[in-house]
Amino acid sequence: MVEPLPQTPEGVELRHLRAFVAVAEELNFGRAAQRLYVTQPALSRTIRSLEKLVGCDLFHRNTRSVGLTPAGTALLDRTRDVLADLDSALTAARAAGGELSARMDRLWNPVEETFNGDLAPMRSAFELMHAEFPMPEGVTLEPVNTGGVPGIQLVPTDDTESTAIYVHGGGFMMGSAYGYRGMAGAVAQAGHTRVLVPEYRLAPEHPFPAALDDVLTAYRWLLAHGRQPEQIALVGDSTGGMLVLAMLARARDAGLPMPSATVLICPAVDFYAPEDDPPADVEQHMRFQNAYLAGRPATDPEANPMCADLTGLPPTLVQSSEFDGLGRNTHRLVARLRTAEVAVRHDSFAVDGHCFQIYWSFHPEAAEAVQQIGDFLQKPSPATS
Structure with missing residues (x-):
C-alpha cells in the first residue's frame, strides 16, 4: 500500500510534471527537450529540482540510457491523469469563453471573404493565413525536386529513414508547399520522420489530372531513390486527402507497392452531383470542383475516390471534426474503406473548424490530433471505431 503524502510538496509546479512526463x-533528454521547446540543460535542472522536491530519484541515468526508477514508474500514470484532467478543464474553459474559436475565425475569415472574388486575392489570403503558423523549433526546411516536381522537405532533429509525403489542401486551387511548412513541420516533429511536400500544380491553370500526376511522380521518385515502401507514408488534408486516395488507387493499378500508412486529415471527398443534397456553400463548392474537373463528370472514379475501387490500400487514419460542413461524406468514406477491407481508424474531434489541425500551435485538441498523426505514422494501428 502506498502511503499518501499529507499534501503535495510545496514548490512542485506544472512545469515539473510536464517535464517529468x-x-x-x-x-531521452534531448528528444524531451525538443518536445517541450526548452534546452536540454534547462530540462535537466527541472528534473533534478522535481526529484529534490519529491525526495527520491525518478530516473536511472548513465551515458547511454535513461530509465524510470520504481518511484518514477509509480508517479508516471498518476501524473498523466492529472495533466489530462487539467488540459481537459482548460480546453473546456477556453471553448466556453470562445477564445479558441475567435482566434481561428480571425485567421480564417479573411480567406473566406475572398471566395466570391478573383483568384489572385483568394490565393494570397490563403498564403497569408498559413504564414501566421510557426514551424516547430528544431525542424529544418530543405528544397527538393522529385523527378521534375519541386517541393520542400521538413527534417526533424531526430530524423529517421522514413518519409511522409504531405499533400496539402486548398480546394485544388490554393496552397503551396512552402505555405504548408508549419503544418508539415508539426507532422515531421510528431512522427520523427521527414515530410516531403510536393508543389503540385493548381487548377484552373492545370486541371485534372495534373495534381494527381505530380503526387504520383513524387511517390515514384521516393521509391527510385532509396526509400522502401514500408518507409513511406501518405498524408493529405482536405482536398489533399482526395488526391492521396486517387494516387494510391492509380499506383496500385500500375503495380506499384503500397506505402506503410495513409493519414486523411478532414478529407473533403465530396464532389457534388445534381442528384445529391447540395453542400452548404454550393456555389463556392462548385467553383473549386469545376476548376479541377474541367468538364469531367463528378463520378469519374479516376478523380473521385468515392467512386473508385479502394481495395488493397494501406492502414488508414481518418481524422474529422464533428462540426465540419466539408466533411459531410467522411462516414461514407470510412464505410467504403472498411467494405474494401482496409484497416481504418476514425477519430472524430468535437472541434468547430475544417482542418482544425493547422491550428496546432495554440489549439490543444489540434495539437493532440497532430501528435496522434505522428504516433500513427510510427506505428500504424489496427482498425478501431
Missing part, C-alpha cells in the same frame, strides 16, 4: 515517455 516528457522525459518518461521519450526516455
Whole structure:
C-alpha cells in the first residue's frame, strides 16, 4: 500500500510534471527537450529540482540510457491523469469563453471573404493565413525536386529513414508547399520522420489530372531513390486527402507497392452531383470542383475516390471534426474503406473548424490530433471505431 503524502510538496509546479512526463515517455533528454521547446540543460535542472522536491530519484541515468526508477514508474500514470484532467478543464474553459474559436475565425475569415472574388486575392489570403503558423523549433526546411516536381522537405532533429509525403489542401486551387511548412513541420516533429511536400500544380491553370500526376511522380521518385515502401507514408488534408486516395488507387493499378500508412486529415471527398443534397456553400463548392474537373463528370472514379475501387490500400487514419460542413461524406468514406477491407481508424474531434489541425500551435485538441498523426505514422494501428 502506498502511503499518501499529507499534501503535495510545496514548490512542485506544472512545469515539473510536464517535464517529468516528457522525459518518461521519450526516455531521452534531448528528444524531451525538443518536445517541450526548452534546452536540454534547462530540462535537466527541472528534473533534478522535481526529484529534490519529491525526495527520491525518478530516473536511472548513465551515458547511454535513461530509465524510470520504481518511484518514477509509480508517479508516471498518476501524473498523466492529472495533466489530462487539467488540459481537459482548460480546453473546456477556453471553448466556453470562445477564445479558441475567435482566434481561428480571425485567421480564417479573411480567406473566406475572398471566395466570391478573383483568384489572385483568394490565393494570397490563403498564403497569408498559413504564414501566421510557426514551424516547430528544431525542424529544418530543405528544397527538393522529385523527378521534375519541386517541393520542400521538413527534417526533424531526430530524423529517421522514413518519409511522409504531405499533400496539402486548398480546394485544388490554393496552397503551396512552402505555405504548408508549419503544418508539415508539426507532422515531421510528431512522427520523427521527414515530410516531403510536393508543389503540385493548381487548377484552373492545370486541371485534372495534373495534381494527381505530380503526387504520383513524387511517390515514384521516393521509391527510385532509396526509400522502401514500408518507409513511406501518405498524408493529405482536405482536398489533399482526395488526391492521396486517387494516387494510391492509380499506383496500385500500375503495380506499384503500397506505402506503410495513409493519414486523411478532414478529407473533403465530396464532389457534388445534381442528384445529391447540395453542400452548404454550393456555389463556392462548385467553383473549386469545376476548376479541377474541367468538364469531367463528378463520378469519374479516376478523380473521385468515392467512386473508385479502394481495395488493397494501406492502414488508414481518418481524422474529422464533428462540426465540419466539408466533411459531410467522411462516414461514407470510412464505410467504403472498411467494405474494401482496409484497416481504418476514425477519430472524430468535437472541434468547430475544417482542418482544425493547422491550428496546432495554440489549439490543444489540434495539437493532440497532430501528435496522434505522428504516433500513427510510427506505428500504424489496427482498425478501431
